[in-house]
Amino acid sequence: xxxxxxxxxxxxxxxxxxxxxxxxxxxxxxxxxxxxxxxxxxxxxxxxxxxxxxxxxxxxxxxxxxxxxxxxxxxxxxxxxxxxxxxxxxxxxxxxxxxxxxxxxxxxxxxxxxxxxxxxxxxxxxxx
Amino acid sequence: xxxxxxxxxxxxxxxxxxxxxxxxxxxxxxxxxxxxxxxxxxxxxxxxxxxxxxxxxxxxxxxxxxxxxxxxxxxxxxxxxxxxxxxxxxxxxxxxxxxxxxxxxxxxxxxxxxxxxxxxxxxxxxxxxxxxxxxxxxxxxxxxxxxxxxxxxxxxxxxxxxxxxxxxxxxxxxxxxxxxxxxxxxxxxxxxxxxxxxxxxxxxxxxxxxxxxxxxxxxxxxxxxxxxxxxxxxxxxxxxxxxxxxxxxxxxxxxxxxxxxxxxxxxxxxxxxxxxxxxxxxxxxxxxxxxxxxxxxxxxxxxxxxxxxxxxxxxxxxxxxxxxxxxxxxxxxxxxxxxxxxxxxxxxxxxxxxxxxxxxxxx
Numbered sequence: 001x002x003x004x005x006x007x008x009x010x011x012x013x014x015x016x017x018x019x020x021x022x023x024x025x026x027x028x029x030x031x032x033x034x035x036x037x038x039x040x041x042x043x044x045x046x047x048x049x050x051x052x053x054x055x056x057x058x059x060x061x062x063x064x065x066x067x068x069x070x071x072x073x074x075x076x077x078x079x080x081x082x083x084x085x086x087x088x089x090x091x092x093x094x095x096x097x098x099x100x101x102x103x104x105x106x107x108x109x110x111x112x113x114x115x116x117x118x119x120x121x122x123x124x125x126x127x128x
Numbered sequence: 129x130x131x132x133x134x135x136x137x138x139x140x141x142x143x144x145x146x147x148x149x150x151x152x153x154x155x156x157x158x159x160x161x162x163x164x165x166x167x168x169x170x171x172x173x174x175x176x177x178x179x180x181x182x183x184x185x186x187x188x189x190x191x192x193x194x195x196x197x198x199x200x201x202x203x204x205x206x207x208x209x210x211x212x213x214x215x216x217x218x219x220x221x222x223x224x225x226x227x228x229x230x231x232x233x234x235x236x237x238x239x240x241x242x243x244x245x246x247x248x249x250x251x252x253x254x255x256x257x258x259x260x261x262x263x264x265x266x267x268x269x270x271x272x273x274x275x276x277x278x279x280x281x282x283x284x285x286x287x288x289x290x291x292x293x294x295x296x297x298x299x300x301x302x303x304x305x306x307x308x309x310x311x312x313x314x315x316x317x318x319x320x321x322x323x324x325x326x327x328x329x330x331x332x333x334x335x336x337x338x339x340x341x342x343x344x345x346x347x348x349x350x351x352x353x354x355x356x357x358x359x360x361x362x363x364x365x366x367x368x369x370x371x372x373x374x375x376x377x378x379x380x381x382x383x384x385x386x387x388x389x390x391x392x393x394x395x396x397x398x399x400x401x402x403x404x405x406x407x408x409x410x411x412x413x414x415x416x417x418x419x420x421x422x423x424x425x426x427x428x429x430x431x432x433x434x435x436x437x438x439x440x441x442x443x444x445x446x447x448x449x450x451x452x453x454x455x456x457x458x459x460x461x462x463x464x465x466x467x468x469x470x471x472x473x474x475x476x477x478x479x480x481x482x483x484x485x486x487x488x489x490x491x
Contacts, residue, residue, distance in 0.1 A: 041326040116200040118232040120487035
């Protein structure tokens with residue numbers, strides 16, 4: 001029967017894990033050097049500047065074409081999600097109100113909050 | 129010397145069995161692989177909740193209680209500013225929030241959305257003196273209780289710690305921090321990425337406004353550059369396993385769902401914390417008020433992870449040593465920065481510890 005020591009699939013997993021550790025360790029050593037910081041920040045600074053300029057240019061272009069930008073679409077999607085969430089809440093509340101009005105005593109009740117009297121298991125002597 | 133031969137080490141009798149199993153998995157991989165691409169994945173953060181306060185980047189949720197009787201003191205969870213709060217509410221059975229609700233806690237969460245371009249001027253002061261106190265007041269009003277417990281995760285822990293050091297007259301009753309950095313010189317890679325000789329934070333913030341999420345994701349990825357590629361290989365290998373895939377997708381979604389940071393907040397974090405290490409040096413000021421760790425006198429629990437590659441233990445270990453509380457405890461648990469709070473490790477180790485510590489202090 002295959003065990004952890006002679007299972008080729010397990011050997012592969014172990015090898016993969018070791019490779020990951022080795023590569024991460026090597027990369028970490030490289031990235032702690034001041035030279036790496038210098039090169040990374042030079043490249044990063046240039047890239048950020050270029051990205052910003054490109055973004056501004058595209059924004060102007062899209063405004064000119066009367067088209068929304070990606071940021072505007074993402075913003076709109078987030079707002080739609082929030083509206084959907086609120087609609088679900090309203091739906092749940094309406095259901096609750098309808099359910100209560102259909103009840104014999106015809107009273108609209110709010111779900112009561114549980115009492116704040118709980119004690120930890122050790123002090124109450126029982127399990128929770 | 130009786131070294132086993134290569135043949136016996138590989139145990140050829142099990143080869144047909146292994147081949148059969150691998151063929152079955154290969155077929156399953158093909159089927160599930162198509163499903164993976166075609167489906168949208170699980171939806172995290174589904175524990176029923178109400179948004180009770182929303183202002184710009186700040187959102188305050190109240191989770192609906194799940195116990196018939198709850199502890200007197202409500203909990204406010206303060207999330208890290210770069211990440212979504214649903215890491216603490218991944219799925220039923222994998223949710224710290226659900227666990228706390230079932231154990232009888234009244235849970236609120238201060239979560240963040242991406243700051244809008246007009247919020248680029250938000251500073252640490254706005255988070256510590258504005259958002260947190262505003263949420264504390266809302267929790268007090270909603271729960272009807274004056275006292276409050278705060279749980280802060282990572283940068284959320286750092287913000288909570290600053291809040292606790294400034295608001296020493298209450299209403300904070302107990303403070304719990306998860307992997308909270310104090311000595312920023314010990315975050316070696318982040319230190320090197322933001323080396324003041326080469327990193328022009330003013331130029332970056334002045335040119336981009338809010339710091340893009342892609343930049344934050346890249347800097348986290350760089351801490352373990354092979355992790356993403358190995359993760360993909362492991363996903364393919366385990367794609368026949370629905371539970372693995374579900375878990376992978378939720379974690380992957382969360383990892384990629386990183387938030388941008390408000391520009392001024394990032395500038396202040398870089399200068400005051402990464403460069404001048406002001407919290408550790410007791411020179412931190414927030415809104416002109418001195419924030420000193422020794423001012424914290426409330427009971428405090430700090431949970432740290434043994435293999436945390438984002439906030440190494442060396443960066444976190446000073447919190448308990450420096451606070452002025454007499455009732456204080458540090459717990460180191462197995463796991464990494466994320467597996468400390470979510471996943472099998474958390475279910476087994478951290479959540480029960482949190483419950484036992486907080487329960488007796490929440491009455």
